[in-house]
Every structure is written in structure tokens, then in C-alpha cells.
Amino acid sequence: MSELRWDPLKGNWTIITKGRSRRPQDFILQREQVEMTACPFCYGNEEKTPPEIYAYRPNHSRPNQPGWQVRVIPNKFPALRIEGQLDNQAEGLYDRMNGIGAHEVVIENPDHERTMADMSAGEIAEVLKAFRTRMLDLRNDSRFRYIFIFKNHGIEASANVPHSHSQLIAVPLVPPMIATELANCREHFQRKERCLVCDLLRQERSSKERIVRDDGNFLVFTPYASSLPFELMIAPLEHAHDFTLQTDQQLLLLGETLRDTLARLRAVLRDPPYSFILHSAPPMHLRWGRPDYWASLPSDYHWHIELAPKLTRVAGFEWGSGFHINPTPPEEAAAFLRDADPSVRY
């Protein structure tokens, strides 16, 4: 069983995985290139994964058989496990919680070679609908206070299965980075009665220098204080605190935005490894037993996607200070991506 542990000096939680813990020898092995005789995410190998939780099967094929277009399964090696009760206790000055949560894998298409940048807007929209469905379902479990959806592409971004997929992790507390964003948004709203992210989007559209793409629905831009080179933020121009409120039509527009943005990154940086993560407000009904500070009102937050290619190594200074040194000004990164030809492939 994994544990969540709290450090009173840093004020931070870490997930410590047990059971299949990694020993020195495991780290000495060179690269984690996965040599697989049969990819468990390909058609015909459905029995190599746990039974599916959700699938999009346009031809109404049978569960756990070929014919699906998107397939969601439990992670075979989960960081957190769904069985058990929360058990929050002190250990002297420290705190710990047992590692209750959910860890799922979203297989984005059946083709072993097709990345998200190769998919159509409609195909990506089906992946986004799977995200929406799974988030809504997991919110019925009152032990989970936050649900993360993220994607790693490329071995350097820790995607150790090459077949295109994303992941979902439900955790029993609001993660620090989300808590900070929620607090900053709420403070801004309480002072000004305006959404902080709406204000930022207006400023970005007016200055234009950091905009990569603006189709009138979603804005893609390089954040002013980007901590990584070519970091991107994708946000809906219409205010919405919660990703699950997006309609099918909005998800189709987001699919096109993602497709085009990933194709630009591939053209400019020659298929770089990258990660993206969805930031969405925790739902209001999760405020049980606590002051409603972390529960979200519609005014308090603005969902968005944060995306960054993995181009640099995090060095001692960044790790130990929380300060990042970014060698590519976001205005220059935006210009390269804006001018890119998204049809160039590597």
C-alpha cells in the first residue's frame, strides 16, 4: 500500500509507493526502454490489461474486444489504490495518509504508431469526452478531493509505453499547486469581482506578443513567467471553472486546438517529448467536513491545460530553490510556434 506523507518544514505532501519499491539496482539500469513483444494497448491484446472501465466503440463492438476507438483501463501498476478507507494520522511531527486513490489509463487510439498530433480533431474530442466521463464518475467517490488528467509523450517525459495514452489520478487531497491557484483566483475575485484568468487572457490578447493561436474559442499562449522553454497554456476564452461543463461542440473545438498546437510543437522542436496536465476546479460537493475554502464557486477558477516540452534538465538550483531559470523568453517561443508550419512532420 502506498502512503501520502506530509513534511512540516516544506508544507508539502509526497506519494511514497511501497510494494514494488525501487532498489539501487533498478536505477543503475540504463534507460527504461520498454521492449515489448506485444503492446497491451493494441487491438487483440485487450486481455493483457485489466478489464476496461469505459470505451468508445462506434460500431458497438463487445467490451474488452477489438473495435474500440478510445479505451480506459485501470493502471496495472497504480501509484494509488482504490480499495480501502482513508486513514489520516500523525506520526510525531509528521502526517501520513494511506494511498487511497484511482489511477487509470486512457488509450487514445488503437494504432500503435499514431500520436495525438496525428489524430483528427474529432478523434481527439472522443478522448476529451472520455476524460469528462471519467471525471464525473470519480466525483461520486467522496474520498477523492481532486482528479488529475495528464499525458506524457516520449520516453524523456516518462511515457514508458510508446502507444499514445493519457492518465488519470484521483487523490484524497487538493494538491498544493491547485490550492495556490484557487487561492490566488479567489483573492482576485474577492477584490475585483473579476476572474483572474479572464483578466490574464484579455491582457494577452491585447499585447499579442505571447499568443500562438487564437481561434476565438481557445487561446494558446506562452505564459509571461514561463518556467520552462516553450511552455504553453491553453484556456477557453469563455469563462468556465470546471472542465466537465464543456459541451461536445466545445470539446471538438478544443480537439482542433490541441491537434494544431501539438503539430506546431512537433514542427519547431522535431517531435519533442512533452507533458500536459489539465487544471480544473474541484467540484463544490466535495466540501464535506471542511470549510468550503477549497470547494469551488463558478467565479473562483478558470480551467486550463498546461503543456511543456521536456527540453532541459532540472538542475540543483531549480530543485532546491523553487526558482526556475528559463533560457528562452516566452515572446521568442511564441513567435517560433506562431510562424511554424503545422504540416511539417518529424
Added chain:
Amino acid sequence: MSELRWDPLKGNWTIITKGRSRRPQDFILQREQVEMTACPFCYGNEEKTPPEIYAYRPNHSRPNQPGWQVRVIPNKFPALRIEGQLDNQAEGLYDRMNGIGAHEVVIENPDHERTMADMSAGEIAEVLKAFRTRMLDLRNDSRFRYIFIFKNHGIEASANVPHSHSQLIAVPLVPPMIATELANCREHFQRKERCLVCDLLRQERSSKERIVRDDGNFLVFTPYASSLPFELMIAPLEHAHDFTLQTDQQLLLLGETLRDTLARLRAVLRDPPYSFILHSAPPMHLRWGRPDYWASLPSDYHWHIELAPKLTRVAGFEWGSGFHINPTPPEEAAAFLRDADPSVRY
């Protein structure tokens, strides 16, 4: 000129370097293996570096000539520059400051092949004295609010010159991670009239399961909520908020602690890349112009070193959530290091 930029959503500062900004082509180049005909940190190449700021020359040799044992020089490609005035201004909702600071390199010994784990306690103590001298000197510059000292070993930890060295960066604000630690320590002291880190050290010594080394002067242990495998904390058992208060004798004991700890890491993980960073209280006299919240009273903080081998890649989940997943429980990491033979070399 570099810039420091503030993000109102994340509440975080980033250093954006300009002037030698990195373009897409720079990231496509494979590894940054430095092929040097002559290492600028070796004897006889002193003219290839900027003039030295400090040197330990046991035989009283002349500046910028061979004969030194430790040599401190300005970084030839600094992240922050020492010339100019602070210029803090808003840019709409954002904030920026020009990149005033200092960036120095501490060459730890003249031998191209000798790492810190190969040095004697006395030789490491001379490096630690150089840290102390440079920190005290830079504190005379009232533009700097914090001084970081850190070391990267190995190309994966971003040390792009192999010759053993550490770095110093002085920044014009208190970095977020230090601000958090200072706030947590102060809050603990105000409630309990005890130092938080002293309390943690007592608990670690009593439970013993995470201790790697305890010589009665310095404690080396794996933190309870370690975010990385084999992460270590090294702290003096005698309370001290400020590293510069350490005596020569204490630095010699710390030199022995570092030597032995690094040799254990080398034996267990076969010369892994690693980083360490010194956390010390900002001095009281830096409280000019601000509430004294970040200025440090002796009771408020406890200096220490944080050290981590670089064994895993930071994936999308960690980057976007602030949550780390650590696959090696710190109790197991401590047992491996405790049982290691520090004389084994790789």
C-alpha cells in the same frame, strides 16, 4: 539583461535569461557533452576565466596563477548580472524585476578528475570556508536578499563542465521554497518556543529508521516525505540559523560528513549524478524597506543541506501538480546507505 518575472496565478517568480537565449535548434542538439581542448578550471588555464574573486593558496602563490587549492571566479555566462539598479515594476497584471544578482563558480580543487567524494575532509572544509567568505562578502550588497550555494555533479544533473565545482547565485528576493520554510519554522517557534528542525532531528534520532550517519555533530538522514529516491538532509545537531556562523572546526566536521555521505552514495548507486543545495537563513540586516517577516531571528530557522541523486525523470504529473511520487521509501534508502562500504569506488 535577464529578467525576473512574477506570475499572479502561480504566485511564483521565474528568471528569464535574455541575450544568449536558446532557440529551437539548441534543444535539438543531442547531449550537451562539453568537448574541451583545455579545461578552464585546470592549472595553467587561469586566464581563460574571469579574474578570481577569492582563492585559497596555501603556498601564497600569485592571483590568477597556478598554486591555488580552491578558486572562486565570476560565472562567464551568468544567469543574473551584478551591474545595475533594481527596477521592480508592474506590466499589467504581471510583475517584473531586472535580473540583478551575482553568479559565481567555486572550483573545488585543481585536479580535473577528483570529485568531492575523493577529497579529504580538510580539503572539503576549504571549499566550505570559501562558501562562508563569499556569503559574508555578498551580504554587504543590499540589493541581494538571498544567496544560494549549490553543486551539480554529473551531466544528468546539468553540470556541463566535468571538473569538480559548485556555484553561488545571489538573488534580489527571498525564493519561494525558503520563504515557505522560514514561515513554517517561525510559526512552529511562535507556538512552541522550539525550533521545528531541532524537533525533527530529535524525532529522527529517536526513531533511527531514516538515519544514514550520526557522528554527534551532524545528522544525515532521508526525510520522512522525501520527494526523490535517496534524497538526503544534512543538518547540524547544534541549533544554528545561519551557515556563516559555523566555526572552522565545525566546517572540518561537516567536510568529513560530506565526504563520507558522497562516498556512500557513490558506492550504492555507482557514482550517480547528484545535486546539493545549502539552505541558510537570510541575515537580519536585509530587512530594509519591508516588514521584518523574512528577516531571520536566530530562533526562526536551522540551516541545512539538501542533497538528491538524479535518478528519475520528472514527469507531467509532478510538474503540473506539485505532488511527487517517490518509488523508494526513505527507510529503505537509509538502510542501503547505512550498510554501504564508503571505500567502494566506481
